[in-house]
Amino acid sequence: MMQPMRLRLRRQGRASPLLCLSAAILAAALLPGAAVADGVTPSEARLLRDEVKDMFYHAFDGYMQHAFPLDELRPLSCQGEDSLGGYALTLIDSLDTLALLGDKERFAAGVEWVGKNVRFDINKTVSVFETNIRILGGLLSAHLIASDYATGMEIESYDGQLLHLSVDLAQRLLPAFDTPTGIPFGSVNLLYGVDDDESKITSTAGGGTLTLEFGVLSRLTNNTVFEQVAKKSVRGIWARRSKLNLVGAHINVFTGEWTQKDAGIGTSIDSFYEYVLKAYLLFGDEEYLYVFQEAYKAAMHYLHHDPWYIEVNMNSGATVWPLFNSLQAFWPGLQVLAGDVDPAIRTHAAFFSVWKKYGFTPEGFNLATSTVQNGQRSYPLRPELIESTYWLFKATRDYRYLDVGRDILASLQYAAKCPCGYCHISDVETHKQDDHMESFFLAETVKYLWLLFDLAVGPDNIVENGPYKYIFSTEGHLLPATPEITLVDEHCLYFGDRGYGSGDGSSIQQSANCAQFDERRTVSSQNSLSNVLFTTRGYIKEFVQD
Ligand code: DMJ
Secondary structure (H helix, E strand, C coil): CCCCCCCCCCCCCCCHHHHHHHHHHHHHHHCCCCCCCCCCCHHHHHHHHHHHHHHHHHHHHHHHHHCCCCCEEECCCCEEECCCCCCCHHHHHHHHHHHHCCCHHHHHHHHHHHHHHCCCCCCCEEEHHHHHHHHHHHHHHHHHHHCCHHHCCCCCCCCCHHHHHHHHHHHHHHHHHCCCCCCCCCEEECCCECCCCCCCEEEHHHHHCCHHHHHHHHHHHCCCHHHHHHHHHHHHHHCCCCCCCCCCCEEECCCCCEEECEECCCCCCHHHHHHHHHHHHHHCCHHHHHHHHHHHHHHHHHHEECCEECEEECCCCCEEECEEEHHHHHHHHHHHHHCCHHHHHHHHHHHHHHHHHHCCCCCEEECCCCEECCCCCCECCCCHHHHHHHHHHHHHCCCHHHHHHHHHHHHHHHHHEECCEECEEEECCCCEEECCECCHHHHHHHHHHHHHHHHHHCCCCHHHHCCCCEEECCCCCEEECCHHHHCCCHHHHCCCCCCCCCCCCHHHCCCHHHCCCCHHHHHHHHHHHCCCCCCCCCHHHHHHHC
């Protein structure tokens, strides 16, 4: 029998309305009997995992039948729409989920179709951020799975075409980085570069969410330019942090002035925090660890009102928005990766209490009034809460997180399922459906739900049992910590002479000479962890010790 979650509400003086609300909501959600009745048993977990698989195919087949090769599905009217660039976005975003589910046939067919049909020499102006996380990340993860026998999903006929497409795409994004700060423009035309009238204002997430995909691409191709521009962008943002070590939400990429000074962990900033930690985990670059430590300490000091997070002015620390926004829900998962599990447990419980109240999390929930924030009433099938649920289950093996997963699945099945897929919810109070299905539903939401229940059953997937540790990109794409990517043998692979474009394709194969894990790097990473501010054993330690 599970015990009610331990509540520890720390009085901080500054935010008493939030604390009252926390107590009320948490009590409502966590009182015995208020949550789901019985805990999920292992045999039920198996059924739930299979139900999630059916959910995936209802949506994926709906997309393939009614929308492909357009970008996204309109699941109510059973049509398609081009939303990002017109290159089968949902298929590309779904490829590694297909591989994770062990669907070799559809994975191979998808990889082959993309390799043969997708082109980026098109006159389209696209978001650098979205194109990077959804398209480049999707291509790279599929390439890494399809080209590697050890994944069990290798495609024998695969010729590296997705890597070539990745290089082509990333090169078309490069003109966006030609700014005085190194922080890229928000959008770029794939054929002509940055439009003359392109806005010079971009978000912190836009400039800080490139390191994983660009770094992996550099390391697979021996072309350091991608990794360099991504790092310069992070440095450009971090150099402009406030004295409190906070970053704002929007910045002018030419002047470096913050045009929106609200600091927070959610909208417009979220994955900046995520990528500095994950770039350290994947690449072992301690500059990113340092940035993460400083940024995280400041966030916990100025933004954290246990268990909630608020937005404050980055310079003064004064509260500007006592709001929960749905993108914040990735944070407990990130805290698990960092080894700071206790506050993650409390925050996840608070966020889940909002889900329980409405059946979904609204985009905005006002912590002062305890109501849905006007204009932020929708739930567009976002993954963040289930992502954190997965990480917390992984860290604690507390079966309460399976109950959470079951609740989330039930809400999706009951209110979001629609004729050809799953619909956005336009208002969490009325549950009215909206004719849209973002590609991240298949790349992330369904993936994390499936991983949660598979873990409970006794995992049978490449993330848990595969040949490498995997880092998930912010779009849920699987990026493996292969020696080639973690650069355990720098001289052999990165600074060597087997540059991309040598013509023999050898640069995308792992050299036998470079297959050994470099003990020195592993040890040095472990030592650096003694400086990490966290005390709870977490994934970060597990990751570098394995
Ligand atoms: C996804 O594209 C990514 O998770 C991104 O970091 C935030 N927005 C969506 C999901 O909500």
